[in-house]
Amino acid sequence: MIAYLSRRLLGLVPLLLGITLISFMVIHVAPGSPMDLLTDMNPDASPELRDRLAEHWGLDEPLPVQYAMWLKRVVVGDFGNSLSRDPRPVIDKVAEALPVTLVLNLMSLCLVMAAAIPIGVYSATHPYSRSDRAATVFVFLGFAMPTFWLALLCMMLFGVELAWLPVSGLQSLDYNLLGPWGKVLDRARHLVLPVSIAAITSLAGMSRYMRSSMLEVFRQDYVTTARAKGLSERVVVYRHALRNAMLPVITLLGLSVPGLIGGSVIFETIFAIPGMGRLFYSSVMGRDYTVVMGVLVIGAVLTLLGNLLADVSYAIADPRLRRR
Amino acid sequence: MLRLQINKTRPVSGHRVQGLILAVALLALAGCKSGPGSNDAGPAADIDLSPATGGAILEGSIGDASNLIPMLAGDSSSHSVASLVFDPLLTYDRNQDQLEPRLASSWEVSEDGLEILFHLREDVRWQDGEPFTARDIEYGFKTITDPTTLTAYAEDYRQVSVFEVIDDFTFKVTYDKPFAPALASWNNLVVLPRHLLEGRDINSATDFARHPVGLGRYTLESWTAGTDISLQANPDYYRGRAYVERVVYRIIPDQQTQFLELKTGGLDMMGLTPLQYSRQTSSDAFKNNFARYKYLANSYTYLGYNLRNDLFKDQRVRRALSHAINKQEIVDAVLLGLGAPARVPYKPGTFWHNDSIEDLAFDPARSRQLLAEAGWSDSDDNGVLDREGKEFEFKILTNQGNDLRLKTATIIQRRFKEIGVKAEVRVIEWSAFINDFVDKRAFDAVVLGWSLGLDPDQYDIWHSSKTSEKEFNFVSFADQEVDDLLDSARRSFDRHERKKAYDRFQEILVEQQPYTFLYVAESLPAVHRRFYGIEPAPAGIAYNFERWYVPTALQKHSLSPGG
Numbered sequence: 001m002i003a004y005l006s007r008r009l010l011g012l013v014p015l016l017l018g019i020t021l022i023s024f025m026v027i028h029v030a031p032g033s034p035m036d037l038l039t040d041m042n043p044d045a046s047p048e049l050r051d052r053l054a055e056h057w058g059l060d061e062p063l064p065v066q067y068a069m070w071l072k073r074v075v076v077g078d079f080g081n082s083l084s085r086d087p088r089p090v091i092d093k094v095a096e097a098l099p100v101t102l103v104l105n106l107m108s109l110c111l112v113m114a115a116a117i118p119i120g121v122y123s124a125t126h127p128y129s130r131s132d133r134a135a136t137v138f139v140f141l142g143f144a145m146p147t148f149w150l151a152l153l154c155m156m157l158f159g160v161e162l163a164w165l166p167v168s169g170l171q172s173l174d175y176n177l178l179g180p181w182g183k184v185l186d187r188a189r190h191l192v193l194p195v196s197i198a199a200i201t202s203l204a205g206m207s208r209y210m211r212s213s214m215l216e217v218f219r220q221d222y223v224t225t226a227r228a229k230g231l232s233e234r235v236v237v238y239r240h241a242l243r244n245a246m247l248p249v250i251t252l253l254g255l256s257v258p259g260l261i262g263g264s265v266i267f268e269t270i271f272a273i274p275g276m277g278r279l280f281y282s283s284v285m286g287r288d289y290t291v292v293m294g295v296l297v298i299g300a301v302l303t304l305l306g307n308l309l310a311d312v313s314y315a316i317a318d319p320r321l322r323r324r
Numbered sequence: 325m326l327r328l329q330i331n332k333t334r335p336v337s338g339h340r341v342q343g344l345i346l347a348v349a350l351l352a353l354a355g356c357k358s359g360p361g362s363n364d365a366g367p368a369a370d371i372d373l374s375p376a377t378g379g380a381i382l383e384g385s386i387g388d389a390s391n392l393i394p395m396l397a398g399d400s401s402s403h404s405v406a407s408l409v410f411d412p413l414l415t416y417d418r419n420q421d422q423l424e425p426r427l428a429s430s431w432e433v434s435e436d437g438l439e440i441l442f443h444l445r446e447d448v449r450w451q452d453g454e455p456f457t458a459r460d461i462e463y464g465f466k467t468i469t470d471p472t473t474l475t476a477y478a479e480d481y482r483q484v485s486v487f488e489v490i491d492d493f494t495f496k497v498t499y500d501k502p503f504a505p506a507l508a509s510w511n512n513l514v515v516l517p518r519h520l521l522e523g524r525d526i527n528s529a530t531d532f533a534r535h536p537v538g539l540g541r542y543t544l545e546s547w548t549a550g551t552d553i554s555l556q557a558n559p560d561y562y563r564g565r566a567y568v569e570r571v572v573y574r575i576i577p578d579q580q581t582q583f584l585e586l587k588t589g590g591l592d593m594m595g596l597t598p599l600q601y602s603r604q605t606s607s608d609a610f611k612n613n614f615a616r617y618k619y620l621a622n623s624y625t626y627l628g629y630n631l632r633n634d635l636f637k638d639q640r641v642r643r644a645l646s647h648a649i650n651k652q653e654i655v656d657a658v659l660l661g662l663g664a665p666a667r668v669p670y671k672p673g674t675f676w677h678n679d680s681i682e683d684l685a686f687d688p689a690r691s692r693q694l695l696a697e698a699g700w701s702d703s704d705d706n707g708v709l710d711r712e713g714k715e716f717e718f719k720i721l722t723n724q725g726n727d728l729r730l731k732t733a734t735i736i737q738r739r740f741k742e743i744g745v746k747a748e749v750r751v752i753e754w755s756a757f758i759n760d761f762v763d764k765r766a767f768d769a770v771v772l773g774w775s776l777g778l779d780p781d782q783y784d785i786w787h788s789s790k791t792s793e794k795e796f797n798f799v800s801f802a803d804q805e806v807d808d809l810l811d812s813a814r815r816s817f818d819r820h821e822r823k824k825a826y827d828r829f830q831e832i833l834v835e836q837q838p839y840t841f842l843y844v845a846e847s848l849p850a851v852h853r854r855f856y857g858i859e860p861a862p863a864g865i866a867y868n869f870e871r872w873y874v875p876t877a878l879q880k881h882s883l884s885p886g887g
Contacts (some may be wrong), residue, residue, distance in 0.1 A: 032755025038476050040396045040758045043796045045476035045786035053474055085398045086390035088530050096549050157585050167584045272576040274550025
């Protein structure tokens with residue numbers, strides 16, 4: 001097992017190198033540079049400012065040299081400073097945005113599971129019924145609806161008309177004055193809309209997966225056996241079928257782990273949430289190479305580790321994989 | 325206020341345009357067309373409405389600030405926050421016309437225009453209690469002209485040949501040549517506390533950049549990245565403490581969301597979009613709670629022709645194209661009427677705008693005639709003019725993310741079609757647009773915008789020496805008379821002499837039409853009615869922000885320190 005693991009870990013190194021190399025080249029080859037935001041169409045900025053900025057950031061070196069320098073720093077965990085007007089370390093910026101996105105995505109994932117499993121099971125136990133169709137229409141409506149539109153409608157209804165929930169942001173301005181329970185409540189109220197809207201849009205995939213997986217299991221012999229034994233439909237569905245039908249869904253869940261750190265720009269913009277989506281988008285638009293690379297590397301590492309974790313759990317479950 | 329003083333002309337790029345609209349709204353740049361009337365729709369008359377300290381204002385900001393050291397900042401959010409924390413030496417008055425004292429109590433320009441002597445106020449202290457002296461300005465000047473400082477604003481200060489501190493509260497600057505825009509350049513860019521920064525690398529002083537110590541109306545209280553920036557009134561402000569106790573910039577990148585926040589009381593002030601202004605804020609409920617203002621912004625949108633392109637070398641052709649465009653139609657369709665057609669690169673209603681010039685009228689018949697004179701005819705009867713076997717077709721480029729410009733280009737495209745000119749509209753992402761097309765001069769025509777400074781100097785955009793790559797006369801306009809006029813006008817401190825030169829300069833531009841000047845949009849701020857003391861002026865509404873107040877009975881946000 002240890003040999004398998006170390007083999008797999010070693011295999012990740014060239015993969016990661018390849019990912020960083022390609023990302024690095026693509027972002028640097030794209031038209032524009034970090035200097036643009038300050039100097040483009042700005043008569044105040046002298047042309048030589050571009051050169052000074054480029055020199056300051058080491059952008060005057062040939063690309064391979066730049067990549068080597070970048071790699072040398074990253075290996076020791078230094079992602080460098082942002083190339084924007086806010087030259088703080090990349091790590092600080094990511095550390096500000098990451099928890100926000102992570103918490104939001106985790107909560108919405110939980111909500112998706114909590115809703116998708118019952119919907120899927122219900123649809124599978126009543127296939128092609130009126131309510132199955134209704135559920136299908138509902139989840140696909142959520143899937144097809146543009147997030148920003150749904151978000152704005154909900155903000156208008158719950159925020160402005162009914163005034164039940166705050167419109168945007170993650171906390172009230174007087175957050176620091178609230179007691180501990182007040183803080184929890186305040187946070188919760190702010191999270192309701194973003195979390196549920198994020199969940200509604202990804203409900204379709206998960207619930208349809210659950211439904212088909214469940215239908216698949218119903219065709220298995222052991223379900224027929226269970227029914228033949230005279231077990232109640234409840235026991236057949238929830239004790240025998242559901243557990244097995246959950247397996248592929250859990251795999252799907254494992255695969256969505258890396259997605260947890262990726263934020264959506266539109267979504268974060270609408271709700272005024274300072275998360276990874278906005279950080280990444282603004283860095284790309286500003287050609288803030290170090291931040292872009294930092295986010296990409298962290299994303300790549302998490303993706304690779306997520307895959308590895310999935311593989312390892314398979315290996316634990318299936319000894320044949322280990323021997324290969 | 326700072327932004328446009330330091331910028332003679334500024335781009336209005338795609339993703340910056342919204343920020344700009346807001347900055348314009350908040351920082352008050354332009355001539356007031358019409359106020360909201362008075363605050364008479366306010367609450368019952370039996371409460372005390374006299375000025376009182378206290379209360380808070382929540383302002384919507386499209387983007388987060390990035391760096392509060394003014395000389396290092398590049399975005400309008402940073403400049404608007406920094407303008408509360410730092411003060412300039414002098415600033416334009418409410419009419420955006422004459423300079424008036426701030427940190428400098430007075431100044432003298434020598435006869436020959438080569439020397440300026442500044443006298444500083446002696447009663448100003450930094451927010452940490454240290455006195456403010458000429459040594460601070462000396463430090464600021466040395467820093468901004470230091471080649472290792474990564475600032476975009478050094479050019480005006482590089483013109484200074486000698487900087488001399490006479491005593492603690494007097495300093496003198498000497499120029500090699502008289503340089504009229506120099507006076508206004510002595511703004512808050514060079515106001516930095518020497519005792520806190522000397523000996524440090526300013527580029528990496530991120531602790532100061534995020535928690536500056538200034539001497540302005542407000543002190544930075546807290547800054548939560550991407551969420552909000554909170555400022556508290558500076559009790560020792562040398563011009564008298566501001567009434568409104570706390571200013572909170574809430575960073576809400578989406579204007580629809582800002583608008584919903586405004587309606588629920590989550591914001592007190594924001595810049596409205598034309599659509600919001602004309603369609604969504606006319607209800608009585610809204611008008612009872614909010615005062616809306618509108619005044620022309622200090623920026624304009626234009627259609628610029630690449631004069632190196634054979635199509636546009638003939639002045640008659642450019643005039644023909646301008647005659648084909650109905651500017652009022654664009655204002656009505658794109659800005660919902662909330663703007664004015666532009667004739668010249670100055671704001672209508674200002675001192676520098678040449679009012680006597682007749683603009684090229686919308687006249688398609690005249691267009692066709694001019695094009696015929698230039699040799700263009702539709703010889704193959706396909707609806708598109710041609711000359712020597714080549715059809716009159718070209719591309720209008722504009723940058724992605726600016727819907728107003730795309731609509732403008734589309735309307736122009738249709739008008740051109742009517743005179744037999746085939747234009748294709750292409751939208752390109754900002755960086756690629758600038759690097760691959762504008763810088764390489766690989767474009768036919770562009771729809772873009774410039775924002776205007778308060779000094780009339782436009783040397784960088786129109787002088788024939790400014791046509792190389794990365795410079796701003798990218799349409800390659802060259803005219804000897806314009807060169808001479810621009811040159812002489814920046815060498816004179818005499819307003820009327822300068823005005824004469826710029827008037828002639830505008831006449832030449834209108835005659836030659838290197839750009840078709842399209843429109844000037846209006847800034848549309850909305851402010852909650854509990855704020856009193858707002859006096860709309862050509863400079864907008866925010867120029868006297870420290871005199872705004874909330875009567876005690878109406879104060880509602882009572883956030884305690886650290887809130």
